[in-house]
Amino acid sequence: MGARQLMRNLSQDKKGVILLSGGLDSVTTLYLAKDQGYKLSALIFYYGQRHKKEINCAIKIAELNGIDYRLIRLSIPWVESSLTKKNISVPLNRYTNSKELPSTYVSGRNIIFLSYAASLAESINARYIFIGAHTEDYSGYPDCRKEFLEGMEKAINLGISKKIKILYPLINKSKKEIVALGKKLDVPFEYTWSCYLGGKRPCKKCDSCRFRIRAFEELGLVDPLL
Amino acid sequence: MGARQLMRNLSQDKKGVILLSGGLDSVTTLYLAKDQGYKLSALIFYYGQRHKKEINCAIKIAELNGIDYRLIRLSIPWVESSLTKKNISVPLNRYTNSKELPSTYVSGRNIIFLSYAASLAESINARYIFIGAHTEDYSGYPDCRKEFLEGMEKAINLGISKKIKILYPLINKSKKEIVALGKKLDVPFEYTWSCYLGGKRPCKKCDSCRFRIRAFEELGLVDPLL
Numbered sequence: 001m002g003a004r005q006l007m008r009n010l011s012q013d014k015k016g017v018i019l020l021s022g023g024l025d026s027v028t029t030l031y032l033a034k035d036q037g038y039k040l041s042a043l044i045f046y047y048g049q050r051h052k053k054e055i056n057c058a059i060k061i062a063e064l065n066g067i068d069y070r071l072i073r074l075s076i077p078w079v080e081s082s083l084t085k086k087n088i089s090v091p092l093n094r095y096t097n098s099k100e101l102p103s104t105y106v107s108g109r110n111i112i113f114l115s116y117a118a119s120l121a122e123s124i125n126a127r128y129i130f131i132g133a134h135t136e137d138y139s140g141y142p143d144c145r146k147e148f149l150e151g152m153e154k155a156i157n158l159g160i161s162k163k164i165k166i167l168y169p170l171i172n173k174s175k176k177e178i179v180a181l182g183k184k185l186d187v188p189f190e191y192t193w194s195c196y197l198g199g200k201r202p203c204k205k206c207d208s209c210r211f212r213i214r215a216f217e218e219l220g221l222v223d224p225l226l
Numbered sequence: 227m228g229a230r231q232l233m234r235n236l237s238q239d240k241k242g243v244i245l246l247s248g249g250l251d252s253v254t255t256l257y258l259a260k261d262q263g264y265k266l267s268a269l270i271f272y273y274g275q276r277h278k279k280e281i282n283c284a285i286k287i288a289e290l291n292g293i294d295y296r297l298i299r300l301s302i303p304w305v306e307s308s309l310t311k312k313n314i315s316v317p318l319n320r321y322t323n324s325k326e327l328p329s330t331y332v333s334g335r336n337i338i339f340l341s342y343a344a345s346l347a348e349s350i351n352a353r354y355i356f357i358g359a360h361t362e363d364y365s366g367y368p369d370c371r372k373e374f375l376e377g378m379e380k381a382i383n384l385g386i387s388k389k390i391k392i393l394y395p396l397i398n399k400s401k402k403e404i405v406a407l408g409k410k411l412d413v414p415f416e417y418t419w420s421c422y423l424g425g426k427r428p429c430k431k432c433d434s435c436r437f438r439i440r441a442f443e444e445l446g447l448v449d450p451l452l
Contacts (some may be wrong), residue, residue, distance in 0.1 A: 075298050076342070078349040101387055108345025111385045115341040116302070119334025123304040143385040151381035158374040159337045161327055 014038045016128035016167070017121045019113050020069065021045070022058030024212060025132030025170055027192045028178050031185040032169055033130050034065060041124060042069035043117055047076055047106065048084040051198030060191045072116060081106045083196060090196045092205035101140050102207065104196060110143035111152065114166065118156040121164050134170040134178065146171050175215040183221060190224040202226065240264045242354035242393070243347045245339050246295065247271075248284030250438060251358030251396055253418045254404050257411040258395055259356050260291060267350060268295035269343055273302055273332065274310040277424030286417045298342060307332045309422060316422045318431035327366050328433065330422060336369035337378065340392065344382040347390050360396040360404065372397050401441040409447060416450040428452065 016033060020026045020042040033040060044058045055071070062069040082088040082103035091102055110133065117129045133144040142148060146168070153166040170178055182189065194212045195202035202209045202225055216223040242259060246252045246268040259266055270284045281297070288295040308314040308329040317328055336359065343355045359370040368374060372394070379392040396404055408415065420438045421428035428435045428451055442449040 070304070072301050076345055078296070078346050080349060105387075107348040107386060108341055111341040111344055111382060112338070115334055115337040118337055119302055120304050122333040123306060142387050145384065148381065148384035151377070151384045155374065155377035155381040156337060158371065158377045159369040160333060161331075161368050 013127065015124070015126040016040050016130050017117045017124075017126050018042050018067075018130040019045075019110075019117060019132070020058045020062065021132070022054035022056070022061065022191075022193050023132070023208075024175070024182065024187075024189070024192045024194055025134060025178060027057070027061050027132075028182040028185065028187050029130050029132035029170060030061060030065065030067075031187050032181065033167075035185055038128065038130070040065075040067050040130070041120065041126065042067050043113070043120060044069055044071045045074055045113060045116075046071065047074040047109070049106075049198070050083055050086075050090070051193060051196055053195075053198045054193040057191045057193045061188075064188065064191070070120070074112060076106075076108070076112070079107050090206050092203070093210075094207065099140065104207065105141055108143070110141075110148070114152050114156070118160055118164065122160045122162050125162070127162075127164055129164055129166045131166060131168050132170050133168050134173050136172070136174045175211045176218050179212075179215040179221065180219055183219070193225075239353065241350070241352040242266050242356050243343045243350075243352050244268050244293075244356040245271075245336075245343060245358070246284045246288065247358070248280035248282070248287065248417075248419050249358070249434075250401070250408065250413075250415070250418045250420055251360060251404060253283070253287050253358075254408040254411065254413055255356050255358040255396060256287060256291065256293075257408065257413050259393075261411055264354065264356070266291075266293050266356070267346065267352065268293050269339070269346060270295055270297045271300055271339060271342075272297065273300040273335070275332075275424070276309055276312075276316070277419060277422055279421075279424050280419040283417045283419045287414075290414065290417070296346070300338060302332075302334070302338070305333050316432050318429070319436075320433065325366065330433065331367055334369070336367075336374070340378050340382070344386055344390065348386040348388050351388070353388075353390055355390055355392045357392060357394050358396055359394050360399050362398075362400045401437045402444050405438075405441040405447065406445055409445070419451075 016038045018040045042062045082090045194208045196206040196208050197203045242264045244266045268288045308316045420434045422432040422434050423429045
């Protein structure tokens with residue numbers, strides 16, 4: 001194998017698609033993957049979420065890192081989630097250890113995101129799909145669990161003609177550990193958005209704000225958004 | 227359990243989402259499911275396919291059967307398929323036992339379709355997803371294989387909060403058997419579209435036309451489209 005071919009193979013080996021929401025988790029995943037030498041293409045989704053501010057963050061992060069991105073509009077009007085329906089309230093100050101699925105659950109979200117990522121990965125010869133899912137603070141979403149991600153990887157590999165691997169490096173990390181990792185990797189936190197409400201400033205009361213605030217506080221860091 | 231509750235449970239038991247392309251296979255699957263007492267909601271996708279005539283057929287079939295349907299526009303611009311890119315030719319008169327994936331392959335198509343169906347099924351409390359996939363004439367598409375459908379069902383059940391079953395009653399049938407079944411079920415074949423080219427009349431040369439023509443001929447039936 002010549003040097004050119006070797007280089008091409010090596011670079012193909014490190015080619016990945018990343019699901020980039022613009023939140024803390026996906027952005028930290030991006031900086032981690034970049035740090036590990038992966039060459040990424042980003043998928044950004046607008047599915048009617050209230051907090052579409054996160055999309056601006058995702059685009060900014062992609063641009064800052066010179067990463068090509070695709071913005072996909074999803075139509076899932078049947079989903080009755082407080083993230084997508086204005087007439088359903090986002091829960092504030094809720095008891096977060098509840099076993100019930102919160103109203104912020106968007107049915108099938110990561111299943112749909114990963115299926116698009118599979119199509120893109122096969123089409124551009126990428127071997128990896130990165131997703132920032134993690135379980136500790138996952139609010140009970142079934143499509144953030146390791147078992148689901150493993151199952152989805154199997155299904156995808158049966159449904160396309162190439163082999164891909166889904167990587168979820170944050171899966172066992174707490175929000176505190178994710179912020180600490182982000183800090184180490186110089187993640188520009190000012191271009192990450194977490195608040196479900198998507199107002200001008202974070203509401204500080206939704207689950208997503210509360211996990212973020214606690215993580216920064218525990219680390220003695222200042223969140224540039226506050 | 228009162229009679230009303232029992233009726234509700236029974237009717238929920240038979241609630242299904244069907245992937246309806248407007249082709250022979252999905253339409254026959256619909257008539258079969260209806261014959262078996264399922265109450266269906268249809269998902270119809272426009273993903274940039276040349277043969278968008280099939281969408282008119284799908285809508286007509288849904289309307290004829292009083293079935294609610296949702297038409298979803300998918301954006302998968304990265305897919306290099308002759309079904310979606312005008313600059314790639316649809317293969318005509320090809321040797322159909324080729325092991326190579328034909329240019330009509332649309333990467334991730336059924337993965338994406340089924341992920342939307344999972345989201346819809348969970349949202350409307352449907353327990354079944356119907357897909358008209360079958361293997362004999364499947365042109366080598368990996369996402370039409372039983373193994374994939376089984377894997378996808380597992381992944382979906384890990385990724386949503388309810389249990390669903392993917393039903394693919396045509397999986398082992400030949401095109402001839404599907405047309406025979408359609409005939410028995412009074413499928414209005416004039417409202418099914420198969421030709422990949424999507425012209426005014428079927429081209430009679432693409433894989434999809436050839437399988438259809440042979441099936442009707444072998445059964446001594448007249449295809450109303452010809």
